[in-house]
Amino acid sequence: MQINANTEPQATAAYLSKKKRLVGTINRLYRRNAKASLGNILSRIHPADLAEILEDLPLTDATGIFNAIVDNAMAADVFSQMSPALCKKVLAETPLEKLAVVLKHLPPDDLADFIGDLPEDQRGRLMALLDAASKKEVESLLKYDPSSAGGIMTTDYFSLPQALTVEEAIENIRGRENVEMIFYLYLTDDQQRLVGVVSLRQLLLAHPGTPLHAIMNRSVLKVSTDTDETTVAMLVDKYRILAIPVVDNQDVLVGMVTVDDVIDVMEEETTRDMLRMAGTSESEIFTQSAFRIAGIRLPWLFASFIGGIGATMVIGQFEDMLAQIIILSAFVPIIIGMAGNVGVQSATVAVRGLATGAVNTRDAFRLVLKELRVGLLLGAFYGVILALFGYLVHDSILLGQTVGLTILVNMTCAAILAVLLPMIFERLKVDPAVATGPFVTTAIDVLGVLNYFLIATLVYRF
CATH class of the missing domain: 1.25.60.10 (MgtE N-terminal domain-like)
Incomplete structure (x- = not known):
């Protein structure tokens, strides 16, 4: 059933x-x-x-x-x-x-x-x-x-000598019901080195007496046992293949990585990156004590805490302005919150792209320009709305100008920072998934508050 x-x-x-x-x-x-x-x-x-x-x-x-x-x-x-x-x-x-x-x-x-x-x-x-x-x-x-590829491969693969004929190969396949999966027929020489591959379709369409080496593809896509699992997953995804052979340092066929294993790798990698960005781990709830969980999360939260302290110090420098124009403080949450949301969106896309290989550090300039345009569009849209809200609700053109310009600048800066920082971490050989979260959050908070009060000072003074 x-x-x-x-x-x-x-x-x-x-x-x-x-x-x-x-x-x-x-x-x-x-x-x-x-x-x-x-x-x-x-x-x-x-x-x-x-x-x-x-x-x-x-x-x-x-x-x-x-x-x-x-x-x-x-x-x-x-x-x-x-x-x-x-x-x-x-x-x-x-x-x-x-x-x-x-x-x-x-x-x-x-x-x-x-x-x-x-x-x-x-x-x-x-x-x-x-x-x-x-x-x-x-x-x-x-x-x-x-x-590594050796760690996720299966040794339950099917291979045959290249000297056999098509008919002999088909008979061999019929007698191997216990093999996990037969996607491709891998061919080896006398030293068990991988020399070619034949698809099952090629095998069925060829004349029974044809030698396998006459129809095999000699340009075999393969990986070594020490190839990183993420690289293996990227190759399988890029070339749309169902399995990839694994060889040792002597080019001897030792196993294969199947598409189901690749799916597991990609799922685990995605989950791991998302949890690292949040400063936690998948198993902590079930396997760790409360003190251990707190210890895992503390460094990430401490970075955000420092960012909050920095934002507080920035606000402290504008006490006189706040005392005169108290309504400015009411807009701090929405201005910082919207910039933070844009930063999270852009950072998630950047980190995921770096993890899967879809994004490369050489693409940094092009991506920053694209995020600049995205930030400007989003900032302009919400800036106009917030400016109208500030003007209509509080009957102040200056307040509308201040909050509208600030949200435009903050959302644009957040989008750029959230893409640029992961690229920098990748160049420095620091895991972007671990470092991006706290650094992006801290930078956006401090820069957002600073931008707000600088723009307010300019607007109200001049």
Whole structure:
């Protein structure tokens, strides 16, 4: 029983309703110890949906229901899609001997990732329970940096000698049902070095007696085991391929990175950058104490705190003006807030572009000019509105001129700063995601207040 989720509102409502009924049914069967009926209904649910359902079940029952999955291969598929918190609970409540039987059905890269995250004692015990082939694959993957191509690749790839014919290659493929994915046929020489690639389409259209080396593409897009995972993701995205082969320093084929792994990398990278910009981490709520969380967030907030102190000092220099024209203080929140919002928008786009490779530091001048135009357009629009508001509500042309000009200048400056600062950090080899948030916020606050009172001084004095 596969649940087909649709983005249309009615279909989504139906999906959620069906999921809710399944959660209730599964929970009742488990509580009644109806093992046969429970196993039967679990076997008819798609693994991705079942992993989601397990998250919605009472935490006390989740492990027992997971262990009621009869098919070990299906259980492994469900396990690979569960949240880290639920995986940890299942691991803690399931005998390792039983779990090892399930985990050996995981793809080698997923199994290596899971074992690599375990504490040393559990890792050793679980490794001892694996069969020789699985153990060898895991050990070979664990030696690579987790954020490299070697760390995210799978060793479950398909390759053949280039001297074989098309007919022999097709027969080989038919006999390899256990291979995770066959997107492309990688060809090697006598030393197992990667020499070419043939698509399945080429293979099916070629004459059966044709040698593989006669139809293969010798210009193979490949990466080495130490290539950064972000670079791998960018290559797969740029060239729209379903998998990319991984070679060692001798050009020997050792694995491949599939598109599903690339999607995971891009999702993790995006999430990590967004959280870094906010000065926090994804797992802190569940894994860290309150003191530890406060310690993680403190440096980022301290930078903003310093910016606030700076803005306060700037305002202090204009006490006389504020005393004479008290209404100026009422507009400080909207002027600083609008500039800050523009800064966040521009900084997010810049940091994300740098992270994915869509933006390069060589593009700095062009991007700054574009953001200058964007800031001017937004500032002019809101400046006119705020100027009219200041004039009509407070019956003061000078106030309208002051707030209108200020919001124009501040929004323009914020847009430029928010693009320029990430570029500077990238050039200095500082992670833009970490540094941009506090620096952009601080700069916009201080500069915004300073601009406001300087413009007010000019307008009211002259």
